[in-house]
Amino acid sequence: MKVFTAQQIYNADKATIERQQISSDELMERAATQIFNWMHLRMQGAPVKIHLFCGIGNNGGDGLALARQLWEHGYNIAVYVVKYSEKRSKDFLTNLDRLKDRKIWPVYLDADSELPSIGPDDIIVDAIFGIGLNRTPDDWVSQLIQHLNKTKAFILSVDIPSGLFTDSVPKDSASVIQSNYVLSFQVPKLVFFLPQTGIYVEQWEVLDIGLDTAYLMETETEYELIAKNEVLQFYRPRTKYSHKGTYGHSLIIGGSYGKIGAVTLASKSALKAGSGLVTAYVPECGYQIVQTSVPEVMVLTNGESLIEAIDFEIEPTVIGIGIGMGTEDKTVKALEKFLKVNKMPLVVDADALNILSKNQNLLQFLPKESILTPHPKELERLVGKWKDDFEKLKKVKEFSEKQNVVMVIKGAHTITFFKGRGYINTTGNPGMATAGSGDTLTGIITGLVAQGYPSLHAAILGVYIHGKSADLSIANKGYQALTATDIIESMGSAFIDLFTSPEKEAPVEVETNEN
Ligand SMILES: NC(=O)C1=CN([C@@H]2O[C@H](COP(=O)(O)OP(=O)(O)OC[C@H]3O[C@@H](n4cnc5c(N)ncnc54)[C@H](OP(=O)(O)O)[C@@H]3O)[C@@H](O)[C@H]2O)[C@@H](O)CC1
Numbered sequence: 130m131k132v133f134t135a136q137q138i139y140n141a142d143k144a145t146i147e148r149q150q151i152s153s154d155e156l157m158e159r160a161a162t163q164i165f166n167w168m169h170l171r172m173q174g175a176p177v178k179i180h181l182f183c184g185i186g187n188n189g190g191d192g193l194a195l196a197r198q199l200w201e202h203g204y205n206i207a208v209y210v211v212k213y214s215e216k217r218s219k220d221f222l223t224n225l226d227r228l229k230d231r232k233i234w235p236v237y238l239d240a241d242s243e244l245p246s247i248g249p250d251d252i253i254v255d256a257i258f259g260i261g262l263n264r265t266p267d268d269w270v271s272q273l274i275q276h277l278n279k280t281k282a283f284i285l286s287v288d289i290p291s292g293l294f295t296d297s298v299p300k301d302s303a304s305v306i307q308s309n310y311v312l313s314f315q316v317p318k319l320v321f322f323l324p325q326t327g328i329y330v331e332q333w334e335v336l337d338i339g340l341d342t343a344y345l346m347e348t349e350t351e352y353e354l355i356a357k358n359e360v361l362q363f364y365r366p367r368t369k370y371s372h373k374g375t376y377g378h379s380l381i382i383g384g385s386y387g388k389i390g391a392v393t394l395a396s397k398s399a400l401k402a403g404s405g406l407v408t409a410y411v412p413e414c415g416y417q418i419v420q421t422s423v424p425e426v427m428v429l430t431n432g433e434s435l436i437e438a439i440d441f442e443i444e445p446t447v448i449g450i451g452i453g454m455g456t457e458d459k460t461v462k463a464l465e466k467f468l469k470v471n472k473m474p475l476v477v478d479a480d481a482l483n484i485l486s487k488n489q490n491l492l493q494f495l496p497k498e499s500i501l502t503p504h505p506k507e508l509e510r511l512v513g514k515w516k517d518d519f520e521k522l523k524k525v526k527e528f529s530e531k532q533n534v535v536m537v538i539k540g541a542h543t544i545t546f547f548k549g550r551g552y553i554n555t556t557g558n559p560g561m562a563t564a565g566s567g568d569t570l571t572g573i574i575t576g577l578v579a580q581g582y583p584s585l586h587a588a589i590l591g592v593y594i595h596g597k598s599a600d601l602s603i604a605n606k607g608y609q610a611l612t613a614t615d616i617i618e619s620m621g622s623a624f625i626d627l628f629t630s631p632e633k634e635a636p637v638e639v640e641t642n643e644n
């Protein structure tokens with residue numbers, strides 16, 4: 130699913146009005162009707178008090194049109210107009226008149242108004258600001274927002290939590306609605322998925338308001354949301370007359386004394402992702418460990434307790450490198466020498482990333498379209514500090530384009546970057562913030578490249594399967610007890626799930642963790 134910018138949404142709005150020959154008021158009515166249907170289906174006429182807080186623009190207009198529909202169906206409503214500006218949008222005014230025609234009199238709120246009282250079991254509809262927010266709300270509006278956040282009432286936001294910008298991080302976190310549920314028109318917004326802004330969105334769902342399909346299909350977006358339908362488009366089925374050679378040979382290089390487990394996890398993951406053959410390249414202290422714990426994996430060794438040289442005679446299809454490898458001088462030199470001669474595609478993680486960060490002259494030796502999988506600290510070492518999530522995205526994008534590599538930015542919503550586009554993952558959960566989770570991902574991606582997936586597809590599918598495996602595991606493990614081994618064990622179910630259960634239209638829960 131594409132993620133549009135606010136400007137693109139306004140353009141879609143315009144294209145829809147022109148091509149479908151409808152008025153903007155009709156489009157607003159469609160939007161309000163979708164929200165009404167959503168609420169009515171769940172509430173079935175329940176006499177719960179619904180407080181609708183409406184701004185003076187089109188987001189507020191949506192709120193007023195919704196209020197009218199709720200009223201017409203006998204719901205118990207209270208309407209407030211938050212007068213944060215002297216301007217009024219045309220469609221807001223039309224809908225205000227329609228309320229007055231029905232003798233529904235909103236309460237007008239300004240800087241001098243008392244804060245309305247709201248019961249713990251009431252519902253708040255948040256239609257104060259939409260995607261038109263372009264500056265921090267005034268103090269009194271911010272106080273109103275804080276007041277609403279403090280109530281125990283369920284907050285349903287129209288389109289986007291009020292106070293949340295579409296393209297920047299809020300300067301004042303107190304002036305953003307902490308939404309329980311966001312009903313977003315047609316497309317989700319990028320800010321739902323970033324650590325600093327996703328925290329305002331507990332759950333979200335997209336409502337189809339029939340925006341012009343041609344515009345939506347033709348318009349290129351910088352970001353795309355990755356769910357089952359997206360990964361199925363490039364999934365490569367196995368063929369009957371294939372053999373293990375068809376599915377490539379993954380070489381996993383890493384490990385040091387006390388950190389052989391990382392290689393074990395990655396090797397096993399590569400195997401479970403479908404790699405035909407897997408070889409682990411570890412220091413001698415890891416020989417028996419890997420051989421015993423994953424009998425399917427072959428082992429090559431170098432050095433006693435750490436890797437001192439990277440030199441082998443096999444011909445792998447792809448190399449996953451860096452996990453548990455350490456950053457001792459001898460290993461740094463080994464990596465440097467190896468990078469200067471290597472031509473194989475690489476999946477670079479952990480200590481290999483740390484070594485690259487300290488020796489940025491080595492970046493030039495990364496084969497093009499290599500995949501880098503940094504966690505936030507490793508990323509910071511690689512691209513430098515950022516002031517907020519948006520600057521982080523910009524830096525990653527520039528880095529990925531300059532080095533011609535695929536960047537996998539791990540987080541609650543892992544984002545994969547390549548050639549100027551970001552692919553936002555939707556699987557995974559906070560249980561994944563556990564030791565070895567990253568090693569597992571490196572193994573999965575390596576195993577997919579081995580099978581012939583292009584780098585970008587291997588990264589996107591790998592991240593999806595990694596998260597899906599964890600999602601399937603938590604049913605009987607819970608968040609706390611989930612381990613990397615559980616993730617690996619559920620990989621089979623995650624692949625099967627691609628084909629057994631159709632993609633749900635259900636809401637996607639947005640969680641925040643950095644693993
Ligand atoms: N295509 C779609 O998806 C459809 C979208 N629809 C709905 O329209 C919504 C967007 O509506 P919108 O453009 O009228 O903007 P909205 O957010 O209501 O703000 C109103 C105005 O407030 C102002 N302003 C900004 N910040 C401010 C501040 N801090 N303090 C004070 N004032 C501030 C600013 O005006 P300014 O003062 O800058 O001139 C702004 O224009 C969208 O979210 C969705 O709900 C549907 O109706 C149908 C189809």
Ligand SMILES: [K+]
Pocket residue numbers: 188255256257258259286287288289290291
């Ligand atoms: K809103």
